[in-house]
Amino acid sequence: MSGIFHASILFLVSAGLQVVFGVQKIFNLACGSFYALGAYVGVSAVQAYAAAGGPAAFFIVPLVLGGLLVGVVGVVVERGLLRFVYDRDETFQLLLTFALVLMLEDLIRLTWGTSPLSTGGMYLVYGQVRILGAAVPVYNLIVIAASLVIAGGIGALLTRTAFGRIIRAAADNREMAAALGVDMRWLYASVFTLGTTLGTIGGALVIPATAAMSEMGIELIVEAFAVVVIGGLGSMRGALVGALVVGLLRAVAISVYPELEMLLIYLIVIAVLVLRPRGLFGAAATAT
Amino acid sequence: MTGRLGLAVAVAAVAAVPYVAPTYHVLLMLPFMAYGVVLLGLNLLFGYTGLVSFGHALFIGIGAYTGAFLTSRFGVRSLEAIVLTAAVLGAVVAAPVALLCVRYVKIYFGMLTLAFGMVFYTVVLKFYRLTGGDEGTPYLRPSLLGFGLSDIPKTDYLTGPYYYYSLVVLVLAAAVMWRVVHSPFGLCLKTIRDNPAKAESLGIGVGRYRWYAFMISAVYAAVGGALLGAPIGNVDPTLAYWTHSGNIVFMTLLGGFASFFGPILGAFVFIYLEDSLKSLAPSSWRLIFGALLAVIVIFAPGGLMGLVGRARPRST
Numbered sequence: 304m305s306g307i308f309h310a311s312i313l314f315l316v317s318a319g320l321q322v323v324f325g326v327q328k329i330f331n332l333a334c335g336s337f338y339a340l341g342a343y344v345g346v347s348a349v350q351a352y353a354a355a356g357g358p359a360a361f362f363i364v365p366l367v368l369g370g371l372l373v374g375v376v377g378v379v380v381e382r383g384l385l386r387f388v389y390d391r392d393e394t395f396q397l398l399l400t401f402a403l404v405l406m407l408e409d410l411i412r413l414t415w416g417t418s419p420l421s422t423g424g425m426y427l428v429y430g431q432v433r434i435l436g437a438a439v440p441v442y443n444l445i446v447i448a449a450s451l452v453i454a455g456g457i458g459a460l461l462t463r464t465a466f467g468r469i470i471r472a473a474a475d476n477r478e479m480a481a482a483l484g485v486d487m488r489w490l491y492a493s494v495f496t497l498g499t500t501l502g503t504i505g506g507a508l509v510i511p512a513t514a515a516m517s518e519m520g521i522e523l524i525v526e527a528f529a530v531v532v533i534g535g536l537g538s539m540r541g542a543l544v545g546a547l548v549v550g551l552l553r554a555v556a557i558s559v560y561p562e563l564e565m566l567l568i569y570l571i572v573i574a575v576l577v578l579r580p581r582g583l584f585g586a587a588a589t590a591t
Numbered sequence: 592m593t594g595r596l597g598l599a600v601a602v603a604a605v606a607a608v609p610y611v612a613p614t615y616h617v618l619l620m621l622p623f624m625a626y627g628v629v630l631l632g633l634n635l636l637f638g639y640t641g642l643v644s645f646g647h648a649l650f651i652g653i654g655a656y657t658g659a660f661l662t663s664r665f666g667v668r669s670l671e672a673i674v675l676t677a678a679v680l681g682a683v684v685a686a687p688v689a690l691l692c693v694r695y696v697k698i699y700f701g702m703l704t705l706a707f708g709m710v711f712y713t714v715v716l717k718f719y720r721l722t723g724g725d726e727g728t729p730y731l732r733p734s735l736l737g738f739g740l741s742d743i744p745k746t747d748y749l750t751g752p753y754y755y756y757s758l759v760v761l762v763l764a765a766a767v768m769w770r771v772v773h774s775p776f777g778l779c780l781k782t783i784r785d786n787p788a789k790a791e792s793l794g795i796g797v798g799r800y801r802w803y804a805f806m807i808s809a810v811y812a813a814v815g816g817a818l819l820g821a822p823i824g825n826v827d828p829t830l831a832y833w834t835h836s837g838n839i840v841f842m843t844l845l846g847g848f849a850s851f852f853g854p855i856l857g858a859f860v861f862i863y864l865e866d867s868l869k870s871l872a873p874s875s876w877r878l879i880f881g882a883l884l885a886v887i888v889i890f891a892p893g894g895l896m897g898l899v900g901r902a903r904p905r906s907t
Contacts, residue, residue: 330698332837387889393698394643398844399888401837405881413874521834525709532702566717569710576703577691 308443308512310550311450315505316523317530317542318457323498325474325537327491329385329396333403334502335524336411337376341506342515343411344373346420349511353422360429362422362511363445370507374500381495386488404521412517421514446508453501454543461539470494474537525565526553529572598852605758609750617750618822623862624757625819630843630854631768632811637840638848639772640804641784642693645701645836646708649688650681650809652715652831654816655730656722659826662731670733670756674817681813682806689805693798696787705833712831727827730820749822757818764811765855771807772851780804841884847896856895 320334348369349362357365380403388396429441461467473480473490481487506519530549534541549568556564605624609617629651636642654677661667661676692703715722722728732741732748735756743751771777782790783797791797820826829835838861846857864883868876891898 330702384885384889391888391892394701395888395892397643397645397698397701398837398840399885401841402881402884402888404834404837405877405884407881409875409878409881413878525705525833528702528705532706564713564717566710566713569706569713572706573691573703573710576695576699576706 305443306551306554307447307547308550309553310546311447312505312509313523313526313530313550314543314546315450315453315508316502317527317534317546318454318539319498319501319505320527320531321498321534321537321539321542322457322470322501323495324531326470326477326494327385327389328393329400330393330536331498332397332400332524333380333407334498334527335520335522336404336407337374337499337502337520338506338509338523339411339515339517339520340376340407341370341373341503342510342519343415343420343506344369344503345507345510346422346515347415348507349422366507366511367504370504371500373507374496374503376503377496377499378492380499381492385495386491389491404524408517408520411520415515415517417517419514419516422511440512442511446512449508450505453504454539457539466493526568529568532572533575602758602762606755609754614746614750617754618746619862619866621749621754621757621822622819623859624761625815626839626842626858626862627761627815627855628764628818629812629815629839630846630858631764632808632815633839634843634848634851634854635768635772635780635804635811636808637843638850638854639777639784640780640801642696642700642801642804643840644692644704644805644808645833645840646704646706647808647812647839648831648833648835649704649708649711650685650812651816651819651835651839652711652826652828653677653681653684654813654818655820655826655830656715656728656816657813658733658817658820659728659730662733663729668731668734668739669737670735670817670821673733674760674814677813677817678810681809681816685806685809689802689809693801693805705836708831708833708836712828712833715831716828722828725828727825730824730826732824733821753821760814760818761855764814765852768811769851776800776803841880843894844884844887844892845894847894849893850896853894853896860895 316334316338319337320331323329323331323334345366348365352362352365353359384399384403385396388399429445431438431440432444433439459467461471469480469485469490472483473485473487473494477487480490526549530542530545532545533548534543534545548571552568552571553564556567605620608620629647633644633647636644657677657680658673661673667673667676688704688707692700692707695703716724718724719726732745734741735752738752772780779790779795779800782793782795783800787797790800816830819830842857842861843854844857845861846855846859847853865876865880868879872879887894
């Protein structure tokens with residue numbers, strides 16, 4: 304069950320990675336940092352809320368609001384940095400997101416300090432239920448349900464709305480979409496913000512169950528990386544399946560043979576990259 | 592000619608550092624020279640072949656752990672033996688890794704190298720009985736050219752014999768690499784970088800040449816790693832973490848990947864900048880570094896060498 308909880312958080316961050324890669328063809332190393340940022344903002348929001356005397360049962364409201372609002376950073380980053388490098392080699396784009404990783408890590412440390420922050424036992428306010436003999440906090444179930452809803456929401460957004468059609472068209476063929484009158488500047492800014500917000504909301508949601516640490520971002524990015532490679536770059540269904548694979552494998556490995564935890568995941572990543580570089584659900588066009 | 596003169600002056604200046612500079616700065620030169628070796632190799636892959644590895648910390652780790660294991664587990668203290676073993680082990684590990692990686696280019700190449708790097712990182716971190724886990728493995732003082740040198744104080748050892756040993760290795764490594772990139776082999780690599788399809792049609796085995804370039808760069812990284820570990824005295828898994836791989840790519844870009852000596856300059860500037868920023872602004876040096884990297888990527892992709900080259904025509 305903790306595996307599925309972890310998988311649903313991983314899905315949110317990887318979905319952000321995927322949507323950005325799909326349209327902008329940028330592999331955003333900083334998505335882990337956005338996740339960390341969301342986590343810290345979430346903690347601060349909940350703490351402020353508790354200090355203001357809000358009822359504990361609704362702590363999830365400031366948490367989610369904080370996670371959503373800080374997604375605005377995406378616009379700043381896209382307009383301020385990324386737009387300069389779209390016509391460059393993807394190596395430079397990758398390095399620019401690496402620069403973001405470095406900057407955000409210190410910004411977080413400067414703002415919130417180096418010691419881990421947590422919201423205490425607040426998430427137990429919803430109680431626990433027993434599933435198959437294990438006590439599971441209801442909060443975890445809420446998060447799992449929330450990410451399923453978000454997954455469904457993104458799916459509906461991509462397939463049923465005009466915005467979604469534009470995204471898919473641009474992912475398919477940027478030049479053609481631009482030629483047909485899509486404002487690419489607006490599209491890039493909004494897609495990147497969507498990706499960022501998915502990361503920050505993931506961070507905000509995870510935080511009641513754990514503690515915010517400055518390293519959490521760079522640790523999560525390698526897991527999200529595993530997810531998108533297994534699932535296939537740019538594919539939403541891939542992110543969902545990949546997140547489940549990674550989340551569950553990690554949970555199983557931890558209980559069976561802890562030494563193998565991440566090793567197993569990387570070995571699968573390598574196997575996927577070697578045998579089927581486009582991943583389980585990736586489009587063939589990205590495999591060049 | 593001016594280029595060769597400048598080079599001689601640069602080497603002489605580095606050789607003179609222990610006599611003129613405070614010990615602290617002399618000690619900073621040691622990681623610079625070790626990274627210099629690593630980056631010479633990395634740039635064969637990055638600048639000359641056009642493949643950016645995000646996993647070369649793997650080979651640095653192999654070199655450093657080779658030294659640590661040989662000195663503290665097997666009682667082998669000779670640095671020549673360590674460097675040779677590191678080179679051989681680097682090549683042995685790189686052979687299959689490179690075989691798989693060079694089938695891809697661009698982002699897939701980067702991702703695959705990153706994944707291999709993280710496999711190695713996880714192994715050394717998790718199998719703590721063997722590697723000491725995150726506490727690392729001690730790298731005892733190696734002997735140089737058969738001289739034990741175990742009776743002199745550590746600083747004298749590092750600023751004296753070890754310093755010049757590193758410098759000689761760096762100069763040799765640079766001389767060999769110079770020959771490599773100016774050989775027909777080096778030209779083939781550049782052709783592959785600029786136009787793989789054309790290279791293939793001219794009869795160059797693109798995959799094979801990329802494999803060679805990967806192998807050479809891995810051996811260089813392992814040798815550099817062996818040099819890097821000794822002054823620290825302890826080798827831990829952070830050497831193999833993916834951010835370390837990112838840092839060495841950063842150094843290469845900082846100096847200028849299009850130029851032969853650019854990466855070495857990059858290593859020098861990076862080490863000094865990192866050190867002074869860490870003491871001046873201990874809590875925000877990453878922020879400044881990240882901003883610097885962003886500025887380089889956006890405005891000066893040619894790095895420092897690119898800026899110098901723009902100011903005056905290239906002399907070599």
